[in-house]
Amino acid sequence: MVRDVVIIGSGPAGHTAAIYAARANLKPLLIEGLARGGIPGGQLMITNDVENYPGFPEKITGPDLMKSFREQSVVQGVDIITDDVNRVDFAKRPFTVWTGEGDGATAYQARTIIIATGAQARWLGLESEAALQGRGVSACAVCDGAFFRNQDVIVIGGGDTAMEESMYLSGLCRTVTIVHRRDEFRASKTMQERVVKNPKIELVYDTVIEEVLDVSKGEVTGARVRNLKTSEVKVIPCTGFFVAIGHTPNTDLFQGQLELHDNGYIRTKPGSSYTNVPGVFACGDVQDFTYRQAVTAAGSGCMAALDAERWMAIHDAH
Numbered sequence: 001m002v003r004d005v006v007i008i009g010s011g012p013a014g015h016t017a018a019i020y021a022a023r024a025n026l027k028p029l030l031i032e033g034l035a036r037g038g039i040p041g042g043q044l045m046i047t048n049d050v051e052n053y054p055g056f057p058e059k060i061t062g063p064d065l066m067k068s069f070r071e072q073s074v075v076q077g078v079d080i081i082t083d084d085v086n087r088v089d090f091a092k093r094p095f096t097v098w099t100g101e102g103d104g105a106t107a108y109q110a111r112t113i114i115i116a117t118g119a120q121a122r123w124l125g126l127e128s129e130a131a132l133q134g135r136g137v138s139a140c141a142v143c144d145g146a147f148f149r150n151q152d153v154i155v156i157g158g159g160d161t162a163m164e165e166s167m168y169l170s171g172l173c174r175t176v177t178i179v180h181r182r183d184e185f186r187a188s189k190t191m192q193e194r195v196v197k198n199p200k201i202e203l204v205y206d207t208v209i210e211e212v213l214d215v216s217k218g219e220v221t222g223a224r225v226r227n228l229k230t231s232e233v234k235v236i237p238c239t240g241f242f243v244a245i246g247h248t249p250n251t252d253l254f255q256g257q258l259e260l261h262d263n264g265y266i267r268t269k270p271g272s273s274y275t276n277v278p279g280v281f282a283c284g285d286v287q288d289f290t291y292r293q294a295v296t297a298a299g300s301g302c303m304a305a306l307d308a309e310r311w312m313a314i315h316d317a318h
């Protein structure tokens, strides 16, 4: 059986693409993931309160929001498989994607593919950081900064992302302390100048995080840090701890099959979801290293479904 469309990924982008494709009578199959590249439901499954997704004046939790996305897909008749795509062949049409491995692999063929495999925030890897995720530890200032209005926060990192997150937080928080392991930032000179001039931002160089405090209280109260040059250990008090050391797009599957940016994100034609392979579309965080929000991911999922439907109407009768 050759399907009209197979969608890979079940975050806001994948489900929105699925809902639009189902309503266009494309009978989509959505492969929602299992363990590779995140979990079914995507990044919002690891956050608590979402206050900026339109339509929910009372905040909603990330898992509840994604449960609603999934229910809406089911209501619209989307077929959902809980598995990972482990291999793809975009070299010939119909396209093929495989779940499972070796003899147990299952192939699915489709006239169009929509990739919505998202990205993952990079973390420091500390147990205390993991234990306090969603309780003061975050990887997204735009998402969670407002929870720390007039409070003291720490930002970890030294690249453009860390500078941008710090500038954003300085508009909301009482103080922002950037902690960086080296003696200079990697960020562009312009970004650095803006940060250095900002009276709310303090810079701490040559310093690593030993522990995020306080797991026993179930909330962030500060960070124990160590200066790499002097070995001095001290606690910087804060209620918010923002890790801004970058994101990894889930694109290892597509290496050699699709054109990627140097940073690993899928390259799409500006203003659309078209990749360099006609009939393969990409949406959400897997192709967006600028906005990275649930609402922009959902919007681009809608674009991908409409692009796929229109592309089939022109090139490849159903």
Ligand code: FAD
Pocket (backbone or CB within 6 Å): 008, 009, 010, 011, 012, 013, 014, 031, 032, 033, 034, 036, 037, 038, 039, 040, 041, 042, 043, 044, 046, 047, 049, 050, 051, 052, 053, 083, 084, 085, 086, 116, 117, 118, 119, 120, 121, 138, 139, 140, 143, 144, 250, 253, 283, 284, 285, 286, 292, 293, 294, 295, 297
């Ligand atoms: P993702 O949500 O990353 O979903 C990707 C999907 O692809 C997952 O279902 C995964 O299982 C699947 N997948 C990956 N590889 C495969 C594979 N090989 N086979 C099958 N499936 C695969 N945004 C907001 O707007 N508001 C917020 O408050 C907010 N808070 C956040 C808090 C945190 C801690 C984080 C990390 C992010 C937050 N974001 C927030 C950002 C938001 O979560 C992302 O922008 C959004 O989830 C991106 O959606 P997506 O569909 O592109 O990808």
